[in-house]
Amino acid sequence: MSQEIKMPSAGQTTDAARIACVNIKVGDTVKRGDVLMEAETDKAVLPIESFAAGEVLAVLVAEGDDVDAGTVLAVIGKHGEGCAAVAPAALEAEEPVQTAQLKRTAQAENVEEEYLPIIKEDKKDAPIKVPAAAAKPSKVSPAMPNAKWEARDQNIDLADIVPANGAFITRRDVAAAAQKAASGVPVSASEEDGGYTVMPLTRTREIIGRRMHESMQNIPAWQCTTCIDMTGCIALREKFISKRGIKLSYNDLIAKAVAVAARNFPLVNARFEDGEVRIYGHTNIGLAVALDGALVVPVIKKADTMGLEQISMAFKEKISAARGNKLMPSDMGCGSITISNLGMYSVHHFTAIVNPPESCILAVGGLQVEPVWNGSAFLPVNRMYITGSFDHRIIDGAYGAQFLQEVKQLLEDPGLMLL
Amino acid sequence: MNHRAIRAGVSCPYRCRKEGNGLENFDILVIGAGPGGYSLSIAAAKKGLKTAIFEKEHIGGTCLNIGCIPTKYLVDKANTMEKVRALVSREIFSEAGRFSFKKIQQGKAGVTEKLVGGVKYLLKSAGVHVIEGEAVLSKANVVMCGGKEYCGKHIVIATGSVPMILPIPGKEYCIDSTGVLNLTKLPKKMVVIGGGVIGLEIASAFASFGTEITIIEMMPELLPKEQPEAVRILIRELQKQGIVLLTGTKILRVENQGDGLTAVCEKDGKEKCIDADQVLMAAGRRTNLTGIDCDALGIRLDTKRCIEVDEHQRTSLKGVYAIGDVAGGYQLAHAAYAEAETALSDILGEGRTHKEIPVPACIYTIPCLASVGLTAQAAKAAGYEPVIGTFSYDANGMALAEGASGAVFVIMDKTTQKTLGITIIGENSSEMIAFCSDCVMNRTTADQWEALIVAHPSLCEMVREAALAAFGKSVHKN
Numbered sequence: 001m002s003q004e005i006k007m008p009s010a011g012q013t014t015d016a017a018r019i020a021c022v023n024i025k026v027g028d029t030v031k032r033g034d035v036l037m038e039a040e041t042d043k044a045v046l047p048i049e050s051f052a053a054g055e056v057l058a059v060l061v062a063e064g065d066d067v068d069a070g071t072v073l074a075v076i077g078k079h080g081e082g083c084a085a086v087a088p089a090a091l092e093a094e095e096p097v098q099t100a101q102l103k104r105t106a107q108a109e110n111v112e113e114e115y116l117p118i119i120k121e122d123k124k125d126a127p128i129k130v131p132a133a134a135a136k137p138s139k140v141s142p143a144m145p146n147a148k149w150e151a152r153d154q155n156i157d158l159a160d161i162v163p164a165n166g167a168f169i170t171r172r173d174v175a176a177a178a179q180k181a182a183s184g185v186p187v188s189a190s191e192e193d194g195g196y197t198v199m200p201l202t203r204t205r206e207i208i209g210r211r212m213h214e215s216m217q218n219i220p221a222w223q224c225t226t227c228i229d230m231t232g233c234i235a236l237r238e239k240f241i242s243k244r245g246i247k248l249s250y251n252d253l254i255a256k257a258v259a260v261a262a263r264n265f266p267l268v269n270a271r272f273e274d275g276e277v278r279i280y281g282h283t284n285i286g287l288a289v290a291l292d293g294a295l296v297v298p299v300i301k302k303a304d305t306m307g308l309e310q311i312s313m314a315f316k317e318k319i320s321a322a323r324g325n326k327l328m329p330s331d332m333g334c335g336s337i338t339i340s341n342l343g344m345y346s347v348h349h350f351t352a353i354v355n356p357p358e359s360c361i362l363a364v365g366g367l368q369v370e371p372v373w374n375g376s377a378f379l380p381v382n383r384m385y386i387t388g389s390f391d392h393r394i395i396d397g398a399y400g401a402q403f404l405q406e407v408k409q410l411l412e413d414p415g416l417m418l419l
Numbered sequence: 420m421n422h423r424a425i426r427a428g429v430s431c432p433y434r435c436r437k438e439g440n441g442l443e444n445f446d447i448l449v450i451g452a453g454p455g456g457y458s459l460s461i462a463a464a465k466k467g468l469k470t471a472i473f474e475k476e477h478i479g480g481t482c483l484n485i486g487c488i489p490t491k492y493l494v495d496k497a498n499t500m501e502k503v504r505a506l507v508s509r510e511i512f513s514e515a516g517r518f519s520f521k522k523i524q525q526g527k528a529g530v531t532e533k534l535v536g537g538v539k540y541l542l543k544s545a546g547v548h549v550i551e552g553e554a555v556l557s558k559a560n561v562v563m564c565g566g567k568e569y570c571g572k573h574i575v576i577a578t579g580s581v582p583m584i585l586p587i588p589g590k591e592y593c594i595d596s597t598g599v600l601n602l603t604k605l606p607k608k609m610v611v612i613g614g615g616v617i618g619l620e621i622a623s624a625f626a627s628f629g630t631e632i633t634i635i636e637m638m639p640e641l642l643p644k645e646q647p648e649a650v651r652i653l654i655r656e657l658q659k660q661g662i663v664l665l666t667g668t669k670i671l672r673v674e675n676q677g678d679g680l681t682a683v684c685e686k687d688g689k690e691k692c693i694d695a696d697q698v699l700m701a702a703g704r705r706t707n708l709t710g711i712d713c714d715a716l717g718i719r720l721d722t723k724r725c726i727e728v729d730e731h732q733r734t735s736l737k738g739v740y741a742i743g744d745v746a747g748g749y750q751l752a753h754a755a756y757a758e759a760e761t762a763l764s765d766i767l768g769e770g771r772t773h774k775e776i777p778v779p780a781c782i783y784t785i786p787c788l789a790s791v792g793l794t795a796q797a798a799k800a801a802g803y804e805p806v807i808g809t810f811s812y813d814a815n816g817m818a819l820a821e822g823a824s825g826a827v828f829v830i831m832d833k834t835t836q837k838t839l840g841i842t843i844i845g846e847n848s849s850e851m852i853a854f855c856s857d858c859v860m861n862r863t864t865a866d867q868w869e870a871l872i873v874a875h876p877s878l879c880e881m882v883r884e885a886a887l888a889a890f891g892k893s894v895h896k897n
Binding site: 114 | 500503504507515516517518519520521522605628629661
């Protein structure tokens with residue numbers, strides 16, 4: 001009995017996913033738990049595991065396909081078993097067709113981008129045009145006289161040349177076109193500057209772009225910075241290492257401080273959703289995690305109910321899940337505050353963009369020793385700068401500053417976090 | 420059941436009884452459940468005749484499953500996209516958005532299923548025996564199917580037609596109209612062999628989807644039987660869509676280049692190569708005579724290998740009728756419906772025929788070309804003195820509001836001032852042609868046209884104006 005592998009539900013906010021990679025082909029043998037393909041949702045890359053063992057009878061999606069939850073992705077069954085009965089609709093393309101040509105198409109289909117623009121692109125290289133006049137682009141850019149001579153000498157049609165300066169064709173444009181014609185390598189005049197390559201816009205990149213743009217456009221964010229003496233935290237961290245064998249990260253401590261401070265500053269738990277400010281009962285803290293070519297923000301929920309060790313464990317888990325592309329959609333998008341730490345890159349101070357619909361984000365710089373005047377002498381003190389970006393629709397200046405002050409106090413005297 | 424009303428066929432049940440073969444006896448056996456076959460079966464069963472219908476593939480035939488209806492689904496989506504493009508170009512829509520060819524192809528299946536389901540229901544509720552399987556007409560009154568024999572007083576052959584595949588080298592790389600309706604990927608370039616109705620409709624839809632289309636037509640002009648002025652407008656519109664039309668061009672072969680195909684054609688002794696992802700063979704349709712051994716049975720065929728029929732759809736073999744594509748004539752579902760009615764009327768002894776009734780024909784290109792009755796040339800050949808009244812979509816309020824373009828041509832007889840034929844090229848012509856059919860059938864005179872009140876604003880106003888224009892009576896035309 002063959003079985004359909006369907007696209008699992010990717011989460012509450014996500015209705016579509018894009019197939020990021022397909023690890024199987026028809027004829028492969030798979031066992032339960034094998035990762036058949038990976039699907040990118042707007043928040044994560046989901047591995048799609050096989051719950052069946054057997055031979056891959058059909059692969060119904062290709063890399064880059066957009067799929068909804070429930071879409072049949074592949075069919076697994078016994079060798080030689082027909083799969084038409086299982087997914088007749090999805091397998092339309094696989095049905096025996098009359099001509100060899102059509103079979104070829106059905107296989108080539110995998111590379112298709114499903115949605116095409118309704119407005120047609122200009123076709124420059126149509127094979128034949130009936131009216132002779134239509135064979136060339138009707139608009140030929142004006143050309144310098146020497147460019148015209150050069151073109152005549154080189155037997156190059158000016159209509160084929162796009163001027164590098166965008167206005168008129170120069171002799172250099174003609175020379176470049178001649179070079180292109182000679183070498184057969186597509187080098188346009190405008191690429192003389194070195195040209196460019198196009199970064200593939202993955203779904204994750206698309207989503208990061210959209211969300212950040214949305215943030216900058218919609219959120220009236222404001223920033224303020226505080227400087228924290230980290231001596232207490234460093235001591236506490238060392239104590240944890242020596243006494244408990246646990247290596248706390250500064251993010252763990254900051255998260256704990258935020259969770260404690262949020263008791264007095266509940267707006268930190270707020271999100272701006274559907275035109276209203278919703279203040280949540282618990283503190284859900286996100287941590288920005290850089291991945292290769294992407295950025296994800298896993299969230300630890302109810303950080304206010306957790307001890308330092310628990311927070312630390314939770315973050316470690318989420319980070320490793322994020323790096324292994326194993327974050328579930330439910331792990332993300334539910335925070336109200338995010339910690340973004342660039343301290344490891346010797347960054348001193350920076351500002352971050354609020355991750356909508358959250359109310360704030362803390363941009364954390366690295367530790368650095370600064371001379372601090374204690375009234376009688378300069379002492380070397382390890383200090384850290386935290387810059388909060390706040391959604392002004394939720395948090396005003398004084399409130400935000402007081403919140404940062406509270407965080408600063410807690411981090412400078414971590415014992416207060418126990419109260 | 421009123422048996423006396425039934426015309427006696429030679430293949431009467433007595434012979435069956437004489438042979439003592441214990442066959443199941445029917446009044447009518449219909450081979451093929453396309454539009455002609457199913458409509459005849461339902462009508463016959465409703466008259467109380469015991470009717471069985473044989474179908475080897477799809478109930479509903481080519482039209483419903485792999486012909487008119489699925490094509491119309493494509494054309495409709497293409498038409499909508501053209502509208503969207505027009506609205507974007509006028510900046511009424513800010514953007515056009517994106518479309519999925521795959522979803523279009525998938526969507527038509529739903530329509531087909533619904534229609535086929537409807538036909539099945541009608542057959543069932545009328546009490547028609549539906550026998551699925553390949554039928555063989557073994558004797559004048561016996562049909563074999565699935566190892567069983569059925570005896571019928573009357574046999575109706577409605578086996579339709581199949582796409583004609585030209586015997587050129589590389590024909591195996593080509594797809595037919597069925598193949599094109601099954602494509603899951605939109606071809607970037609497609610060569611269409613044949614500039615007939617099927618080729619033009621598919622070309623038009625696919626060009627709108629963004630496929631670069633080249634049509635290769637062997638005849639020097641397209642649609643020679645249609646009003647030439649209308650055809651010229653159609654060609655202009657098709658070329659505007661980017662379709663390349665090569666008339667007077669012969670396809671020589673199709674070569675497989677590994678990563679694509681090349682159609683090699685010839686015009687005036689010169690060879691020309693056209694690259695394509697797909698080559699559609701739309702060189703017409705030939706009669707499907709599977710299961711009907713005409714020579715052995717003594718059924719006469721005409722020169723085009725269609726079953727020869729008289730005005731009552733009777734074949735040369737008594738008791739055997741042929742309707743639809745297999746009987747030649749118009750390859751149109753509504754012609755098959757009419758022929759089915761004629762055949763049934765003959766079986767019932769009523770003797771009505773449809774030969775005098777004009778058959779409208781529509782070509783669902785973008786824009787659609789619809790015609791009924793005679794063209795000016797045909798009228799002249801028939802001894803009339805035709806006058807052509809024309810009216811442009813550009814002068815019609817409704818057409819302007821809808822952004823539609825095209826023209827109406829009404830052919831009138833100069834002396835009698837009667838309507839001989841009407842051709843419309845433009846949006847909604849396939850709908851307007853229905854009342855035109857009535858006017859052509861009843862030979863509406865110029866006076867009657869003048870007396871006719873047509874709603875304003877409507878596209879139908881143009882037909883009246885065109886008819887009046889034939890005699891210089893149009894108000895809205897100089």
